Amino acid sequence: MVIATTDCLLRMYDDRHELEDYQGGVPRWCTGCGDNAILAAVQRLCRDENLRPEKTVFVSGIGCSSRFPHYMRTYGFHGIHGRALPVAEGIKMARPDLNVFVNTGDGDCCSIGAGHWIHAVRYNMNMTVMLHDNQIYGLTKMQASPTSPRGLRSNTTPHGAYLEALQPLTVTLGVQNVSFVAQAVDWIPDVLYDILSAAFHHKGFSFVRIIQRCPEWLPTMWEPWLHDPERVVLLSHERGLKIAADIAKIYRNRLQHDPVNLNGAREIASRLDPIPVGILYRNPDVPCYEELRHAGRLRPPQLIKAGLETEFDKFTIWPDEKHSRASPRTTRSADDGLLIS
Amino acid sequence: MTNATTLKRPPTAPPARSAATENAVTTLKEHVVEIVSDSGEGAQRCGQSFGAIAAKMGNGVWTVEIIPAEIRPPARSVAGASGNRIRLGARRVSNGGDEANLVVAFNEQVLLGRVRAGELEADCIILLESMWREHSNAEIAASYMQAYDGLVKAGYRVYEIPMERECLKVVADTRRGKNMFALGMLCNLYSLDLQLAREQIALTFGKKDASVVRSNIMLLEAGYDWAAANLDFRFKIPAEQAKEPQIVVNGNMAMALGILASGMEVCAMYPITPATSASHYLSEVFEKVGGIVHQAEDEIAACAFAIGASYAGKCAVTITSGPGYSLKQEAIGLAVMGEIPLVVVNVQRGGPSTGLPTKAEQGDLLTAIFGSHGDAPKVVLAPSTIEDCFYSIITARRIAETFNMVVVVLSDANLATSQQPFRRPQFSDAWLAPPIDQSAVPDGWKPYDWHANSGIFRRFVPGQPGGMHTLTGLAHDASSHVAYDPEINQHSIRSRSLKLAALQKTLKPPPVFGAASGDLLVIGWGSTRGAIEEAVASLQADDHKVSSLHLTLLQPMPGGIKEILRGFKQFLAIEANWSDTVQEKLVDEANRRYSALATLLRSRYLVDIDCWSEVRGQPIKPGTIRRVILEKLCRH
Missing domain, CATH: 3.40.920.10 (Pyruvate-ferredoxin oxidoreductase, PFOR, domain III)
Structure with a gap:
């Protein structure tokens, strides 16, 4: 891997970025879509952190929210449905020097990509994951998603959704190696920003569920919460979110919660109303998979050549018997047990 | 009992x-x-x-x-x-x-x-x-x-x-x-x-x-x-001592060594028979040279992980067998669409479905070439010896990065578990992937500046200033902007297709085993080479006018094949996949299903190529091939 160190040093001083430096095409989301709020918060974050656009990658799957990378002026990867996380993991493994963000929807992450989600938590690779959870399939025009509340009428559940909604926070907090879980709502942008900032600064897999309004298919779903600040409970703590004075004035329903407390986090995660907003769990000591695997090491050709010659030696038959003390090894075989699938 | x-x-x-x-x-x-x-x-x-x-x-x-x-x-x-x-x-x-x-x-x-x-x-x-x-x-x-x-x-x-x-x-x-x-x-x-x-x-x-x-x-x-x-x-059994050092490994280990030698850094896989032993060995040695074997949570994740690693760094590889290869199809299509270099190894086994997990078959050729929905041009190689298993990976990586394409390497259970000594390779720097380009992209360059005649372009890798764009699996223009415009879609699919033609122009015609003309040309691909050539050689020794042609590049096929076919009266493809025989009561020329290679050759060269194939899960024996060829010669 070649990282232009000198380039980094030269650019350090004149490399201030403005918001426009992160703004890609004009978003084609609906007016009032929560994705717009997330985009604004993320662009602000990139500017405030002065992220180099060329060193930053936004990865997404398929769905309304997965158009996100197109609206950033960084590198972006708009892949296939459900697979944003494994793509992002491959990127991070090959290039730990890159800032990796993932934008995924409730269908993308919690349905078709659910297997990857569980394992991504366990890998704990250093990336910031935004779950844009609007509880509905939008791009395919209003089908129930795994996070749709029971009883929700949609095109595939005309008599109401049959099952209880899956709770992304409790699922994530139940996975071994979980290291950062937070919840935000799109209608409190300053808190959304603070949470995304904390997520970005956490080293590990930062999972932020963002409850997001869909003005097209579920225009009134969150109205009661929107108009009643008491139906949001802000999680605050000196090790968690610090609530600004103006926010504190409006959202007076608050809970002191120390994000090191995993059991407390799980208990809070199971509360649905009022909506807990803030950092539920943070553990900076969980090892990152890319570090366990020593990603990003330099691989000079001499190293590869030496390794290869060592391996060749193990299996070589020399024409001159004098050399011959290395010989082919026995390969693994059914005698050692084969995994058949 | x-x-x-x-x-x-x-x-x-x-x-x-x-x-x-x-x-x-x-x-x-x-x-x-x-x-x-x-x-x-x-x-x-x-x-x-x-x-x-x-x-x-x-x-x-x-x-x-x-x-x-x-x-x-x-x-x-x-x-x-x-x-x-x-x-x-x-x-x-x-x-x-x-x-x-x-x-x-x-x-x-x-x-x-x-x-x-x-x-x-x-x-x-x-x-x-x-x-x-x-x-x-x-x-x-x-x-x-x-x-x-x-x-x-x-x-x-x-x-x-x-x-x-x-x-x-x-x-x-x-x-x-x-x-x-x-x-x-x-x-x-x-x-x-x-x-x-x-x-x-x-x-x-x-x-x-x-x-x-x-x-x-x-x-x-x-x-x-x-x-x-x-x-x-x-x-x-008196031995003729080899004059040069020889390596003795099986095909899967040869492939793992090929991965090492190719300079690739990431191999993502999910356990499946008979491919996995390659990853076992690679897991032992890859880290020593800075490589990583990632055992993903499933086959799709393994492919997506490799795609992510390729996109952001050097070309990566994913290894699988039949069922896993089926699962990867959508992700392979993404790599084709985004023009991300990727090597996919499929160690074929008996299919369909779970089939014969430990047994040999060559049933995935058409899937390898035509798999994934829509027009998804890929390069397909098939090693024919244990030595090929080693070099095919190096070649695959180079083609993948030169053309920004998916290269499928089709091995099979026969090669995977067989050992045969081959000449110890001489290391060459040219095997290795070049360092990742992190230079600034010149003003005005686009992420998909498809060359008008070849479709080839220089890809931008994250870290390159000025190269920022969003890669997408949606139809897109040269700037990687989502585009549903009819002209743009027509143009971009054309550009991706042309890369195969460009690669094909660099290939040499395959050598004929035996005389350049005769009564019968036997055509094979992949692991059957040794058995076919042994049978053909024995028939040549008996004065039969039989030669054989063995293909290791299946997509695109090298030039010169049409000229080779002109030298022969009859043709017989021999392979380990299914074909109907005309002896079946209900089978005739109107409905006969030909073996995979025969199907490809018939459609490309408009020549009446017959086929013989079997799916017994065992390597086809040279004696069987000899008998089949003799029967074919006798019928005419």
Whole structure:
């Protein structure tokens, strides 16, 4: 891997970025879509952190929210449905020097990509994951998603959704190696920003569920919460979110919660109303998979050549018997047990 | 249980069980030896060690694993035969050969499995563990005696060997060690160097306690001495010493070495038979040179992970077999659409569905070329030898990065588990992937600046200032902007297709094996090369005007094939996948399903190419091919 160190040093001083430096095409989301709020918060974050656009990658799957990378002026990867996380993991493994963000929807992450989600938590690779959870399939025009509340009428559940909604926070907090879980709502942008900032600064897999309004298919779903600040409970703590004075004035329903407390986090995660907003769990000591695997090491050709010659030696038959003390090894075989699938 | 009446062969030679005599040594050009046991009794280790020792003595060797599809099939079961087939030759051996000439069996049931599969020649020598004759379970003793009598009556030369009794003189637990006794017998019978065998054991058990090595060597020597004292025949297969250093590995290990040598950094995989052993070996060695084997949570994730790693860095590889290859299709389509270099190895097995997990088939050729929805042009290579397995990965990586394409490498269970010595490769810097480009992208360059004639472009990698864009699986223009415009879609699909034509222009015509003209051209691809060429060579020696053509690049096919076809009157594709035969009542030219390669060749060259294929899960034998070719020649 070649990282232009000198380039980094030269650019350090004149490399201030403005918001426009992160703004890609004009978003084609609906007016009032929560994705717009997330985009604004993320662009602000990139500017405030002065992220180099060329060193930053936004990865997404398929769905309304997965158009996100197109609206950033960084590198972006708009892949296939459900697979944003494994793509992002491959990127991070090959290039730990890159800032990796993932934008995924409730269908993308919690349905078709659910297997990857569980394992991504366990890998704990250093990336910031935004779950844009609007509880509905939008791009395919209003089908129930795994996070749709029971009883929700949609095109595939005309008599109401049959099952209880899956709770992304409790699922994530139940996975071994979980290291950062937070919840935000799109209608409190300053808190959304603070949470995304904390997520970005956490080293590990930062999972932020963002409850997001869909003005097209579920225009009134969150109205009661929107108009009643008491139906949001802000999680605050000196090790968690610090609530600004103006926010504190409006959202007076608050809970002191120390994000090191995993059991407390799980208990809070199971509360649905009022909506807990803030950092539920943070553990900076969980090892990152890319570090366990020593990603990003330099691989000079001499190293590869030496390794290869060592391996060749193990299996070589020399024409001159004098050399011959290395010989082919026995390969693994059914005698050692084969995994058949 | 055993039914001796199923053994059809007439009695010929009486069973020999003689005392030691002045043993005449018979010199042979080649022999096929099998050793079979219950799973876990070590027949595979015995067979592979035997092959390795013979190879060190300079013999040509091809070893094939005999693998039951279960980890622990019931003991003494016909379907549970586990072991190894070793074909030894005076010169280079290119395939597993025909029926076995000598079999060592640890019980009569696994032996019957091989007999019923037709794997033994008519007067095959059988060295059979005799302990079952006096087994306390009367049913077992009876079944042994019934099988023994049947085998003798059928004409096999059966020697009863008291392996258990002899091994008990050396060790307490014969399940760990009878295989080395058998190895000792084989070394004696085939005049192999006992010292080389001792060294082989030291190497095999080197990681274990010294006492393990010692007791195994004692067993080896016991077997050697017992055979010397009690068996009245000896073979010698004179070896032509290779003049250059040779490597002995199986196809999967050769592929893993190829990954190492290609400079790729990431291999993402999910366990699946028969591909996984490549990842086992790679996991041992890749990290030493800075590489990473990632065992993903599923096949799709493995492919997506490799795609992510390729996108942001050097070309990556994912390894799988049939079912896993099916699962990866959508992700492969994404790599095609985003024009991300990617190497996908498919070690084919019997299909469809779970099929024959441990058995060989060439059933995935059309899927490899045409798989994934929409127009998804990919490059498809198929190694035809163990040596090819090594080099094909290096070639695949280079093509993938030069053309920003997906390159599929089609190996199969036959190559995966077979060993054959090949010339030790000479390392070249050109094998390695170049460093990742992190230079600034010049103003005005677009992420998909498709060349007007070739479709080739320079891809931008994250980290390159000025190259920021969002790669997308949606239809897109040269700037990677989502575009549903008819002209743009037409143009971008054309550009991706043209890359195959551009690659094809760089390829040399494949060589013809034999004369450039004749009555019949046999055409094959992949692992069948050795068997086809052996059969064709034997027919050429009998003055038949037969040649063969073997393809290792299936998509695109190299130029010059049309000209080659002009030299022949008839054509026969031979491969290990399905084709209907015209002898079927309902099959005629209007509905006949041709084998995969025949289908491709017929459509491309408009030539009436016939096919013969089978899906028995076993490597096609040279003798079978010879018979098929003769039948084809006789029909006309």
